[in-house]
Amino acid sequence: MTSTLEHPHPATRLRSVLESAAAEDGTLPPLDQALVRAMALPEDLPETLGIAEVAELTGITAHTLRYYERIGLVTVARDAAGRRTYDRAALGRVMFVTWLRLSGMPIATVTRYVELAQEGPHTSDARLDLLLEHRASVVSHLRDLQTALAVVDYKITTYGGSCGS
Amino acid sequence: MTSTLEHPHPATRLRSVLESAAAEDGTLPPLDQALVRAMALPEDLPETLGIAEVAELTGITAHTLRYYERIGLVTVARDAAGRRTYDRAALGRVMFVTWLRLSGMPIATVTRYVELAQEGPHTSDARLDLLLEHRASVVSHLRDLQTALAVVDYKITTYGGSCGS
DNA sequence: GGCTGGCTTCGAGTGCACTCGAAGTCGTAG
DNA sequence: CTACGACTTCGAGTGCACTCGAAGCCAGCC
Structure with missing residues (x-):
């Protein structure tokens, strides 16, 4: 406990x-x-x-x-x-x-979301917007991470190859 | 230019x-x-x-x-x-x-990687280990992000639903 | 020759998100 | 009754990764 x-x-x-x-x-x-x-x-x-x-x-x-x-x-x-x-x-x-x-949302944004939620149901549109916007940034971050992973994988698979650094 | x-x-x-x-x-x-x-x-x-x-x-x-x-x-x-x-x-x-x-590698780790690379080809095993370890953390981060995205999507799709906050 | 604009170094400052510590309170076990 | 351990508040400290600013140098143009 x-x-x-x-x-x-x-x-x-x-x-x-x-x-x-x-x-x-x-x-x-x-x-x-x-x-x-x-x-x-x-x-x-x-x-x-x-x-x-x-x-x-x-x-x-x-x-x-x-x-x-x-x-x-x-x-x-x-x-x-x-x-x-x-x-x-x-x-x-x-x-x-x-x-x-x-998911990478800054604390300030979470705070804003929570404040909106506390203001009542009439802010649900604003909250939805906020979530949609955040969703887009998560998707974009996800894409970046996947590309970065591909780069790391490339480096791993070509290890011992000629590529410097 | x-x-x-x-x-x-x-x-x-x-x-x-x-x-x-x-x-x-x-x-x-x-x-x-x-x-x-x-x-x-x-x-x-x-x-x-x-x-x-x-x-x-x-x-x-x-x-x-x-x-x-x-x-x-x-x-x-x-x-x-x-x-x-x-x-x-x-x-x-x-x-x-x-x-x-x-991909989320801390600067200190990148520095270590670069130092290894500068030490010469005999460190390639260590560098590979480092990359593999990092790869695992990227994959795990990717999984977390995807789950977080699912949570956000859940919140978005159930908007106007009963779930508080 | 002199001005401008981009480059240089170095130290200090910023912003974010914790993270910790001190000092005090409370409820239960012995 | 007392000790203990988990809880409380609040302010201050930490770690990371930039980010900025001041002071100075130097190439190219008018």
């Missing part, structure tokens, strides 16, 4: 949640379906979680979770003693924000 | 070099072939280039090119007046380094 001192990469953690959701019925459903369930979160969790458990679950350190809250990136309820209590929705928000960060 | 004040993303610049190499015979050859030619560089370039032209060609600012040289990331010859003169090989090194950076 208490946090181990490991700090696995957030993507690894989040992916394992996705995969456990996906594996629930033995088959690997299309990613969309896994995602639907991942956003809804697995059922075998306690009603609320402490910061250490969320850290464990997401791969984000407790320090960083507090930092995220400080800058308004996520909001979290407290118990009587003032400790953070993450319910299912809060955990979902943390995971979504983490995916946004992993 | 002199640098415009635009600063296009390096990937855009480098990709355009790849693509012009690929388009040379009208067909789009497999990426590997384009890369072979890209590493060999297009023929219609002057024998040597100034820093502004390299900046233009790679999308890296002159400031950053100097910075890269300062920290030992690339080495560049000088003309009689002490100005940097990039020959074909130097440009190739800059582009390779840029692809490594774009």
